[in-house]
Amino acid sequence: MNTEKLTGKVIVITGAASGMGAAMAKDFSAREAKVAILDMNEEKAQEVIKEIEAAGGVATFYKTDITNKTQIETAASDVEEKFGPITSWVNSAGVSKMLPFLDCDEELWDLTMNVNLKGTFLCCQVAIDKMLKNGGGTILNMSSLSGKKASSWQTIYCASKFGVQGLTQSIAKEFADKNIRVNSICPGIVHTEMWDRLKYEYAKKRDLDPEEVLPYFKKNIPMHKLVDLQDVIQAAIFLLTDCSSYLTGQSINLVGGEWMD
Ligand SMILES: NC(=O)c1ccc[n+]([C@@H]2O[C@H](COP(=O)([O-])OP(=O)(O)OC[C@H]3O[C@@H](n4cnc5c(N)ncnc54)[C@H](O)[C@@H]3O)[C@@H](O)[C@H]2O)c1
Incomplete structure (x- = not known):
C-alpha cells in the first residue's frame, strides 16, 4: 500500500460527489491534501465534505456544471484564494448509458459528449491556465477501458472516452516542457x-x-x-505525484489483465 503523503497539494476533483471521485477526495484529504470538489450534486457532495471534515481533513465544495466554463473558472479562482495555487486536477465527472446504436438519439449524444469530452476539455483549459501561472502541475483524466476498446451498446460513451485519450495525449505533448503532466486512467468495471x-x-x-x-x-x-476503489486511488496518487515524474500522455489500464494496449 502506498503511504505517500500529499501535504501541500491543492487538488481539484470533478465528479467527487460520488464513486471514484468521492473515494479519491476522501483518501487525498486523509493524506493532508486540500481538496476542492466540483460537482452538480450538492446533497451528495456535502455528505463527502462532512465525512472529510469529521476525519480532520480539509475540503470545499463548488456546485459546478463542468460543461459551463464560467462556472469552472469561478470555482478554480476561488479555490486558489482559499487554498493557494492548484497543484493537481482530476477530471472524474462523467455520464454513461447503454443502448443499442439505433436507439441512441442526439440528446444522448450531446449529453455524453458535453459532459465526458467537452467538460474534460474545459476543465483542462482552466487547470492549465492556472498551472502555467503556478509553474506546473499534474492533471489526471478519467478515461475508461471503453476509451481503448469498442463495446456494442456503448457507442457514444466509447466515442467520448476515445476522445478523452486523444485530448490527454495532445495536451500532454503541448505542455510537456512547461512542467505540466497530463495522464489518464482506463478502468474496467468499478x-x-x-x-x-x-x-x-x-x-x-x-x-x-x-x-x-x-x-x-x-x-x-x-x-x-x-477494479477496487483502492486500485484507482493508488494509480491516481502515482500519476499525480513525482512518483511518475517522467510520465506524461500515458494511460494506465486498470483491467485485471483484460486488455494490454
Ligand atoms: N464505474 C466504472 O466502472 C467506470 C469505469 C471506467 C471509467 N469510468 C469513468 O470514471 C468516472 C467516474 O465514474 P464513477 O463510476 O465514479 O461515476 P459516478 O456516477 O459514481 O459519479 C459521477 C459524478 O459525476 C457527476 N457529474 C455528472 N455530470 C456532471 C456535470 N455536468 N458537472 C459536474 N459533475 C457532473 C455526478 O454528479 C457524479 O457525482 C467517469 O468519468 C466514468 O465515465 C467509470
Whole structure:
C-alpha cells in the first residue's frame, strides 16, 4: 500500500460527489491534501465534505456544471484564494448509458459528449491556465477501458472516452516542457453508483438478471475480480505525484489483465 503523503497539494476533483471521485477526495484529504470538489450534486457532495471534515481533513465544495466554463473558472479562482495555487486536477465527472446504436438519439449524444469530452476539455483549459501561472502541475483524466476498446451498446460513451485519450495525449505533448503532466486512467468495471444504474441496461443487452451482471464480469476478467476503489486511488496518487515524474500522455489500464494496449 502506498503511504505517500500529499501535504501541500491543492487538488481539484470533478465528479467527487460520488464513486471514484468521492473515494479519491476522501483518501487525498486523509493524506493532508486540500481538496476542492466540483460537482452538480450538492446533497451528495456535502455528505463527502462532512465525512472529510469529521476525519480532520480539509475540503470545499463548488456546485459546478463542468460543461459551463464560467462556472469552472469561478470555482478554480476561488479555490486558489482559499487554498493557494492548484497543484493537481482530476477530471472524474462523467455520464454513461447503454443502448443499442439505433436507439441512441442526439440528446444522448450531446449529453455524453458535453459532459465526458467537452467538460474534460474545459476543465483542462482552466487547470492549465492556472498551472502555467503556478509553474506546473499534474492533471489526471478519467478515461475508461471503453476509451481503448469498442463495446456494442456503448457507442457514444466509447466515442467520448476515445476522445478523452486523444485530448490527454495532445495536451500532454503541448505542455510537456512547461512542467505540466497530463495522464489518464482506463478502468474496467468499478462498482460505483454508475454501475448500480448500468447493470439494469447491461442485463438487457446480455439477457441476464441484473444481479448476475457483476458476477458475469468477474468470471470473464482474467483476475476474476472487479477494479477496487483502492486500485484507482493508488494509480491516481502515482500519476499525480513525482512518483511518475517522467510520465506524461500515458494511460494506465486498470483491467485485471483484460486488455494490454
Ligand atoms: N464505474 C466504472 O466502472 C467506470 C469505469 C471506467 C471509467 N469510468 C469513468 O470514471 C468516472 C467516474 O465514474 P464513477 O463510476 O465514479 O461515476 P459516478 O456516477 O459514481 O459519479 C459521477 C459524478 O459525476 C457527476 N457529474 C455528472 N455530470 C456532471 C456535470 N455536468 N458537472 C459536474 N459533475 C457532473 C455526478 O454528479 C457524479 O457525482 C467517469 O468519468 C466514468 O465515465 C467509470
